[in-house]
Amino acid sequence: MKLLLHTCCAPCSVYCIQKLRKDNIEPVIYWYNPNIHPYMEYKARRDTLKEYTKSIGVEAIFEENYGLREFCKNVIDDLDNRCQYCYRTRLEKTVQYAKENGYDAFCTTLLISPYQNHEKLKQTGEELEKEYGIHFYYQDFREGFRQGQNEARELGLYMQKYCGCIFSEEIRYYNHNQAKPDIPMDLKTIKEEKPQIKKIENKEAYMDMLLEADPSKASIMKYLNDSDVYGLKLNDEIISLAVILHIDNSTLELKNLVTKEKYRNKGYAKRLLKHLCGNYKQKYDKMIVETTENNIPFYVKQGFDKYEKTIKNYFIDNYNEEIKDGDLICTDMIYYSKDLKKR
Numbered sequence: 001m002k003l004l005l006h007t008c009c010a011p012c013s014v015y016c017i018q019k020l021r022k023d024n025i026e027p028v029i030y031w032y033n034p035n036i037h038p039y040m041e042y043k044a045r046r047d048t049l050k051e052y053t054k055s056i057g058v059e060a061i062f063e064e065n066y067g068l069r070e071f072c073k074n075v076i077d078d079l080d081n082r083c084q085y086c087y088r089t090r091l092e093k094t095v096q097y098a099k100e101n102g103y104d105a106f107c108t109t110l111l112i113s114p115y116q117n118h119e120k121l122k123q124t125g126e127e128l129e130k131e132y133g134i135h136f137y138y139q140d141f142r143e144g145f146r147q148g149q150n151e152a153r154e155l156g157l158y159m160q161k162y163c164g165c166i167f168s169e170e171i172r173y174y175n176h177n178q179a180k181p182d183i184p185m186d187l188k189t190i191k192e193e194k195p196q197i198k199k200i201e202n203k204e205a206y207m208d209m210l211l212e213a214d215p216s217k218a219s220i221m222k223y224l225n226d227s228d229v230y231g232l233k234l235n236d237e238i239i240s241l242a243v244i245l246h247i248d249n250s251t252l253e254l255k256n257l258v259t260k261e262k263y264r265n266k267g268y269a270k271r272l273l274k275h276l277c278g279n280y281k282q283k284y285d286k287m288i289v290e291t292t293e294n295n296i297p298f299y300v301k302q303g304f305d306k307y308e309k310t311i312k313n314y315f316i317d318n319y320n321e322e323i324k325d326g327d328l329i330c331t332d333m334i335y336y337s338k339d340l341k342k343r
């Protein structure tokens with residue numbers, strides 16, 4: 001099969017190329033990424049890929065387009081949905097090149113990243129397959145994300161710190177430099193209590209809160225009694241909960257992680273999880289989490305970066321009503337794990 005592999009960067013290509021070669025497919029690399037800004041970043045990623053592809057003897061085509069202006073013009077009115085435009089633009093250029101140059105199929109290394117909207121990428125590829133009559137070679141490369149990133153690091157490849165566009169760089173900036181709001185002078189003397197973590201014994205008393213993360217009481221009851229429940233307490237109120245199930249002597253599963261709505265996006269769940277992982281690593285090797293597509297980036301950032309498996313149509317088969325996570329209608333349950341011993 002003659003396969004054109006759209007490639008976003010060298011680190012993401014490492015595992016994808018290895019996997020395709022293992023499956024007896026020799027891909028041709030196709031660089032087309034007008035979404036990467038500013039120019040020095042674009043150049044660093046492109047040149048790293050040039051060197052890497054040369055070093056492993058894979059053919060590579062570089063379609064030059066540093067597309068700052070055009071990209072910004074096309075996404076500025078709907079920044080929250082910019083990734084959709086970004087996926088479509090890059091994959092459409094790839095399928096066009098594939099069609100004009102006699103390829104049988106096209107694919108993308110974006111399918112390895114747990115930070116991307118995997119389902120949206122798959123859907124875009126399938127739409128383009130229909131429009132252009134070139135097969136979209138879909139592969140869930142996410143299982144090799146950690147392996148590929150580790151190898152890339154060992155090879156000394158340039159590793160980017162943000163997705164690509166200037167807006168993703170802005171988000172990274174905000175995440176790292178979030179200015180603390182000024183406390184009015186008259187409140188400066190009131191000290192907020194430090195959050196504390198405690199084990200919860202009367203687990204069922206917190207059912208309403210647990211239902212916010214898992215909307216089926218029957219499902220919660222299947223794991224609650226056999227699990228340990230921990231709460232993060234702030235000013236006498238439990239504001240976050242984590243439910244941990246013991247699977248075997250070396251493995252745990254995070255069954256439920258929830259924060260009361262008014263305390264969300266302030267890092268409390270992250271703090272609770274970090275504390276528990278630190279404690280459990282004395283006795284256990286691995287913690288698994290079951291999650292939906294939307295929450296993968298959160299868990300990967302907390303070290304749950306090893307893809308384990310997907311249970312297709314889990315939410316359709318196990319719940320009577322439609323389960324939503326933000327705008328996303330949940331279908332598949334996806335499992336990732338964290339190596340608790342890893343520093």
Ligand code: SF4
Pocket residue numbers: 035036082083084086087163164165166167168
């Ligand atoms: S965040 Fe990444 S995928 Fe989304 S628009 Fe920016 S570069 Fe493209």
